[in-house]
Amino acid sequence: MRKTNIKELAKILNFSVATVSKALRDSHEISEQTKKKVLEAAKEFNYTPNPYASSLRRKRSKTIAVILPEVADNFFSLAINGIQSIAEKKGYHVLIYLSHENFVIEQSFVEDCRSGRVDGLLISVTSETQNGAHIQKLLDEKLPVVFFDRELESIAAPKVITNDYECGFNSARLLLERGCQNIRFFSVSSDLAICSKRAEGFLAALAEAGLPNENAICYFSANDTHTHEHIKEVIANRGTVDGIVASVERLAIQTYLACHELGVQIPDELKVVAFSTVETAPILNPSLTTITQPAFEIGKNAADILFTLMEGKDYGYTKKPVIIPSVLVERKSTQNKTGA
Amino acid sequence: MRKTNIKELAKILNFSVATVSKALRDSHEISEQTKKKVLEAAKEFNYTPNPYASSLRRKRSKTIAVILPEVADNFFSLAINGIQSIAEKKGYHVLIYLSHENFVIEQSFVEDCRSGRVDGLLISVTSETQNGAHIQKLLDEKLPVVFFDRELESIAAPKVITNDYECGFNSARLLLERGCQNIRFFSVSSDLAICSKRAEGFLAALAEAGLPNENAICYFSANDTHTHEHIKEVIANRGTVDGIVASVERLAIQTYLACHELGVQIPDELKVVAFSTVETAPILNPSLTTITQPAFEIGKNAADILFTLMEGKDYGYTKKPVIIPSVLVERKSTQNKTGA
Numbered sequence: 308m309r310k311t312n313i314k315e316l317a318k319i320l321n322f323s324v325a326t327v328s329k330a331l332r333d334s335h336e337i338s339e340q341t342k343k344k345v346l347e348a349a350k351e352f353n354y355t356p357n358p359y360a361s362s363l364r365r366k367r368s369k370t371i372a373v374i375l376p377e378v379a380d381n382f383f384s385l386a387i388n389g390i391q392s393i394a395e396k397k398g399y400h401v402l403i404y405l406s407h408e409n410f411v412i413e414q415s416f417v418e419d420c421r422s423g424r425v426d427g428l429l430i431s432v433t434s435e436t437q438n439g440a441h442i443q444k445l446l447d448e449k450l451p452v453v454f455f456d457r458e459l460e461s462i463a464a465p466k467v468i469t470n471d472y473e474c475g476f477n478s479a480r481l482l483l484e485r486g487c488q489n490i491r492f493f494s495v496s497s498d499l500a501i502c503s504k505r506a507e508g509f510l511a512a513l514a515e516a517g518l519p520n521e522n523a524i525c526y527f528s529a530n531d532t533h534t535h536e537h538i539k540e541v542i543a544n545r546g547t548v549d550g551i552v553a554s555v556e557r558l559a560i561q562t563y564l565a566c567h568e569l570g571v572q573i574p575d576e577l578k579v580v581a582f583s584t585v586e587t588a589p590i591l592n593p594s595l596t597t598i599t600q601p602a603f604e605i606g607k608n609a610a611d612i613l614f615t616l617m618e619g620k621d622y623g624y625t626k627k628p629v630i631i632p633s634v635l636v637e638r639k640s641t642q643n644k645t646g647a
Numbered sequence: 648m649r650k651t652n653i654k655e656l657a658k659i660l661n662f663s664v665a666t667v668s669k670a671l672r673d674s675h676e677i678s679e680q681t682k683k684k685v686l687e688a689a690k691e692f693n694y695t696p697n698p699y700a701s702s703l704r705r706k707r708s709k710t711i712a713v714i715l716p717e718v719a720d721n722f723f724s725l726a727i728n729g730i731q732s733i734a735e736k737k738g739y740h741v742l743i744y745l746s747h748e749n750f751v752i753e754q755s756f757v758e759d760c761r762s763g764r765v766d767g768l769l770i771s772v773t774s775e776t777q778n779g780a781h782i783q784k785l786l787d788e789k790l791p792v793v794f795f796d797r798e799l800e801s802i803a804a805p806k807v808i809t810n811d812y813e814c815g816f817n818s819a820r821l822l823l824e825r826g827c828q829n830i831r832f833f834s835v836s837s838d839l840a841i842c843s844k845r846a847e848g849f850l851a852a853l854a855e856a857g858l859p860n861e862n863a864i865c866y867f868s869a870n871d872t873h874t875h876e877h878i879k880e881v882i883a884n885r886g887t888v889d890g891i892v893a894s895v896e897r898l899a900i901q902t903y904l905a906c907h908e909l910g911v912q913i914p915d916e917l918k919v920v921a922f923s924t925v926e927t928a929p930i931l932n933p934s935l936t937t938i939t940q941p942a943f944e945i946g947k948n949a950a951d952i953l954f955t956l957m958e959g960k961d962y963g964y965t966k967k968p969v970i971i972p973s974v975l976v977e978r979k980s981t982q983n984k985t986g987a
Binding site for chain 2: 310355377378379381383384385387388391395400401402403404405407412415416419421422448560563564567585586587589590591592593594
């Protein structure tokens with residue numbers, strides 16, 4: 308059935324457009340009888356108010372935006388579930404924008420949020436994002452913004468993250484305890500706080516053990532379409548390297564695929580730990596030792612803070628991020644034969 | 648920096664709001680000199696046109712919506728990449744709505760699309776969706792809609808799918824050829840066309856082999872929060888069942904996790920084939936035989952058709968869906984010892 312617009316509806320009813328509009332907004336200027344007529348006709352003739360127009364009037368879109376780099380990583384799909392669990396309770400829609408690790412796309416999405424389309428923003432930045440001027444603009448215009456996981460240290464906004472430094476430290480220490488002597492950290496970015504903090508913790512564990520740290524951090528750009536080939540090269544030419552910490556899920560899976568293709572045995576020839584929430588960790592060959600991030604909880608907490616801000620309430624913001632700790636789950640990929 | 652609105656901008660310039668508005672729209676009524684002044688002041692005083700207002704004027708949101716059940720399934724994250732590859736070229740934003748397999752949420756998202764917020768819709772319906780009245784409304788109002796993967800047979804709109812019946816048939820035949828004698832099909836819905844067509848093909852292969860088909864189809868509702876326990880029960884009490892076809896990725900992973908916990912050996916005690924695009928298939932324990940769907944291509948083709956429709960062009964619509972075939976990749980989960 309074709310939609311009727313407000314002019315046509317007014318004509319059908321023989322009322323002015325202003326009267327119909329006021330009746331639809333439940334104005335006290337209009338009699339109950341007129342309101343009833345208008346509502347009945349709106350239903351009968353398939354009139355839906357245009358929310359662009361009503362957003363202008365109400366200045367509320369009942370929508371929040373989530374900008375994140377990708378959904379193929381399990382972390383983000385679980386975080387979205389956490390966000391949606393709160394938004395649904397509040398009767399809000401969630402719009403998801405994927406930046407595909409591209410800073411220019413992220414900027415354009417953030418710009419889009421300035422226009423009144425959304426009432427608040429949850430963001431996890433791309434691995435290319437080095438400065439936050441685009442996000443600062445939103446904050447200057449009083450649009451609530453909350454970071455989750457991938458934050459920008461230079462921007463003063465609420466942040467929900469995990470204990471990245473500590474986890475980086477623990478992952479390296481586990482490998483050293485299992486007998487590794489020459490370990491590497493696979494990173495996607497030197498700029499992303501989550502990666503640099505994990506790397507810092509990793510290096511601190513090396514220093515504590517009195518081991519050298521030159522070349523200990525290997526970078527694989529998130530936009531490198533040849534990551535698989537590059538990881539395969541690194542594994543093939545690994546020399547004495549006997550342990551790897553993968554800072555994101557994708558790099559762990561690529562490491563496994565490379566070892567599989569090259570016939571390199573995990574854990575006998577190479578031990579692997581990954582920052583990952585991948586559900587298949589226990590059924591991989593061999594099962595994968597993970598730093599399991601509380602992805603759902605991170606999303607849920609970030610959304611909780613966002614709604615608190617959107618409702619104009621104070622949630623007790625300090626410069627310190629909210630930290631929800633990850634859990635190290637050891638599986639076969641780091642165990643020695645006797646421990647397997 | 649605070650944003651300026653059009654009234655304030657007009658005041659600053661000492662022009663009428665109408666003049667400023669016309670200048671910003673590049674109207675021929677306004678002199679070049681005035682336009683230049685207005686544009687310079689807009690920049691200087693941080694004026695951004697409100698896109699709700701300009702959407703009303705232009706009736707173009709430069710945005711398409713994608714409604715789909717979840718992103719944890721690799722199929723959908725790859726399909727989104729395919730969609731985005733086209734949308735980016737066209738300079739469109741993609742808004743992603745997750746229905747979480749909930750029909751009421753899907754209805755509310757579709758309703759949201761009626762309001763002019765988006766110029767077109769790509770949809771893959773929930774496993775609960777039995778009728779398409781909500782989608783028919785959009786079509787009646789001339790909003791372009793294209794189905795991908797999970798379509799509704801009753802709705803006359805373009806559809807991009809894979810060869811589900813044939814793949815169901817081939818998956819059963821593979822298991823029978825590998826010596827299975829009592830096989831089951833794990834489905835999420837009897838209503839979803841993709842599931843019922845895959846099941847039909849599966850049953851046809853049983854019939855061709857002269858095998859009984861009672862109880863051959865097992866249902867695990869998509870909203871069952873205890874799927875893992877239920878699959879574990881089915882595997883534990885499987886009796887003589889020696890082969891399983893999982894119609895979606897999630898059920899395959901749950902089957903593996905259940906076998907792992909129960910100590911059931913794949914493929915010796917139970918062979919498994921899955922409809923899945925999961926990247927980890929080769930590194931699972933054992934590697935997983937898959938019907939690999941062309942997820943990226945399905946998304947890309949559906950988006951191509953949507954833009955053709957949005958541009959008012961004819962793409963040669965017939966009632967027949969566009970079919971992009973899947974590929975069966977055999978790995979260890981269906982092989983006998985000698986073949987391993």
